[in-house]
Amino acid sequence: MDGPDDGNVFPGNWDVVSDTLLRTYELWFPQNWSPVDLPWDECDSKNFSPEERVAQAYWLSKLALFEKSGIGAFGAAAVQAATHEFEDPTKKFLSAVAFDECRHDEVCRRACSRVCPGFPYKFKPESELEEKAHRNIMALYENGRRYWSAFNQAWGKYPLELIFSSFFFAEIGAQLIFREVGERSTNKVYAGAFRNITKDESRHLTGTLAMLERLAERMTPVQKVMISRQMKHGFIYLSPLLFKPMVDFWKLPEDFFEYDQKLEGLAAGSGLGVPKVEDRKEAWMQAITRHRSKIEELGIPVPEIKEIGVAGLEVSVKKGDEIIATPL
Ligand SMILES: [Fe+2]
Ligand SMILES: [Fe+2]
Incomplete structure (x- = not known):
């Protein structure tokens, strides 16, 4: 039987505390879109070489890792918000984000x-590049499994407020990468989807920043x-x-990056507008x-992220530390 502190979705509430969050969540309805209606004929294996095909599938499967962790994390967050009596727009906003992540994974x-077909779960490689x-x-x-175990355990270890207030960082990155991919894609499916x-990501960012603002008032x-630390973790995870x-x-194979770059180049050349590493670095720093x-006004120090040229609070993360970050 549930104890008094385990929380329960009943009796629930319809409280609206943050108007910004309510308005952001409401935008989900008019901005709704269907991945089914994209011009899928444009995304036909006949139009691409075998290398280009696997390269596109590669990048989309890489993206899908973060979309999948998004479905899980925002879905779990919605349940946590409901069982612990968060205001109504928080519950509904988080549920809507979980659905958006399903929609993004569906595009992939x-x-x-x-x-x-079959990539990656049921794919049989026939060339070195495919392999x-x-x-x-x-x-x-496989690394994602390690991430998810740690993230799942975080619910019992950290205050909910801390986990919720860190969601915004990944959304800064998400909004940036997808805009870049959308602008660079010449294939109509990818341009339209992104x-x-x-x-969706702009809405996620507005909403998660509204959550942060509310929660930071009482921190x-x-x-x-600790939020600065979560931001650093977010950088590492993404x-x-x-x-x-x-x-x-x-923890990846030694030649991981060499092939990653080769595949990303092929994907970009065939209409899926993946930006180059140097462009991503610059864009992430700018974002x-x-x-x-806005973050500093709330009293939250931005962490130093030397790798992309962001100055700030030094936060040390040791090799092998658990990463408790939130996904796209
Ligand atoms: Fe997403
Ligand atoms: Fe998102």
């Missing part, structure tokens, strides 16, 4: 099934520094997609800088 699934692409993805997903995904300086994999967490004053 559909595109992979067209250009490279390396498949191996890279499996290595990432334009819509960017709209101590020590708790605020690094394989938004920059290049940080070895603090990611953090754009939000810096």
Whole structure:
């Protein structure tokens, strides 16, 4: 039987505390879009070479790792918010984000099934490039298991407020990468999908910043520094997609990056507009800088992230540390 502190979705509440969060959540309805309606004929394996096909499937499967952890994390967060009596827009906003992550993962699934059926789960590589692409993805997903175990345990270890207040950082990165991919994509499926995904991510960013603002009001300086740490963790977790994999967490084959770059180049050349590492680095730094004053106004120090040229509070993360970060 549930004890008094285990929480329960009943009796629930329909309280609205943050108007900004309510308005952000409400935007989900008019901005709703369907991955089913994208011009899928444009994404046909006949239009691409075998190398281009596996390269597109590779990047989409890399992206799907973060979308999948998003489905899990935001879904779990929605349940936590409901059982612990958070205001109504928090519960509904988090549920809507979980659904958006399903929609993003669905774009990845559909595109992979067209250009490279079975990739990655049931794929049998037939060339060296295919073998390396498949191996890279499996290595990432294996690391993803480690991430997820630690994230799952965080619910009992850290205050909910701390976990919720850190969601915004990944959204800064998400909004940035998808806008870049959408603008660079010449294939109509990818251009359309990533334009819509960017709209979703902008909404996620507005909403998670509204949550942060609410929650930070009642936080101590020590708790605020914990958010800085979460931001650093977020950088490390998202690094394989938004920059290049940080070895603090990611244990990957030695030639991982060499093939990663080769595959990303092929994907970009065939209409899926993945930006180059140097462009991503610059764009990520710019995106953090754009939000810096807002974060600092709330008393939260931005962590130093030397790798992409962000100055700030020194936060040390040792190799093998658990990474408690939130996904896209
Ligand atoms: Fe997403
Ligand atoms: Fe997101």
